[in-house]
Amino acid sequence: MRTRFILIQTSHAGNVGAAARAMKTMGFDDLVLVAPRWANVLRREETIQRASGALDVLDNARIVETLDEALDGVTHLCATAMIPRDFGPPTRTPREHLEPLAGGEAQHVAFLFGSERFGMRNEDVYRCNVALSIPTDPKFGSLNLGAAIQVIAYEWRLALGGYGVRDAAPAPAAADARAVAGMLDHWERSLVDIGFLDPEAPKKLMPRLQQLFNRARPTPEEIHILRGIAKAMTEAAQGRPGAPKTPSAVREDPAA
Structure with a gap:
């Protein structure tokens, strides 16, 4: 499965760095920014600081002007939308949708995240195969963009098989x-x-x-x-x- 994370009109440079860090911890490195607020966002100091060492993800990232460019090669597109739409793709929790997706035929999967200020436009959501909704507390569902990307990246990595947990030290041998x-x-x-x-x-x-x-x-x-x-x-x-x-x-x- 090829995986891409797409951020639309990102307004805070720090969130781009946080996105890179979240992706790298789960083993992903394909990041595309659609018309971000800052043309030099990948080189801004706040971005680099928030990336916390995930500089290879930033170096590999691309900036494009339109969503069409970002979707080149993508065969399965997942929106991330907290607000249900009356019309559009079905709304699913990440785990509900991603586990069957990972077990199916190979695809080029992309996760689409909207602007921090405006969220996702209906037109963009309509282009997606599914709208993923993170099951947060109904009384307070506000997630920072970096946190939302971390949750989705974790759930997708888990669906793909995950990484084994390693002990800090090898288990000691028992006495004979x-x-x-x-x-x-x-x-x-x-x-x-x-x-x-x-x-x-x-x-x-x-x-x-x-x-x-x-x-x-x-x-x-x-x-x-x-x-x-x-x-x-x-x-x-x-x-x-x-x-x-x-x-x-x-x-x-x-x-x-």
Whole structure:
């Protein structure tokens, strides 16, 4: 699917930069401006600042005088209109319309956005296959142009398959079974030392801990920490004033 974003008579340079940024975050780069207020809008400082690094989209953008020029090659045109028309194309939510469109035959899709001051003319809406209406709060549906472009770009990218979410860091490898078993042996000795586990009547405490750590899948670093805790428990038990070097065992909770 080829994708184009068309802005008609844009009056604020910052919105052109915001549009470029919104498009680039979703992987689109075909931007066409129809008769913008500023002839040098792609080079204005406010535009560049609001683009926040999406300069390649601005470099690739084109300025034309008429909508006919902007629509060259387009086979499916989507208006973005918040106000329903009595006559014209059907009104759909972006997700309702774009999911089936993405699954159909390849087309050259364009999204049409009107002027910040006047919105879209009826004549332009009538040329479209659909009018997309973002389902905002009925009591306050006002969206900045850049925000509206971001929503449409996101919904279209989602319909096309989206981008996978990447973890900030790769998932750490789990410790092997031998390391977990060694840690549990260490913990068993330390639990006896602090009087929590009765070695003569251990019941199911250690098997339950085994299952806990099997679910947790601790990493080698976490195994090291757990063994350090076990060592500290033993040292604390043996170093308590008046505590015996081998404390008498205290039975574990019967419910365990």
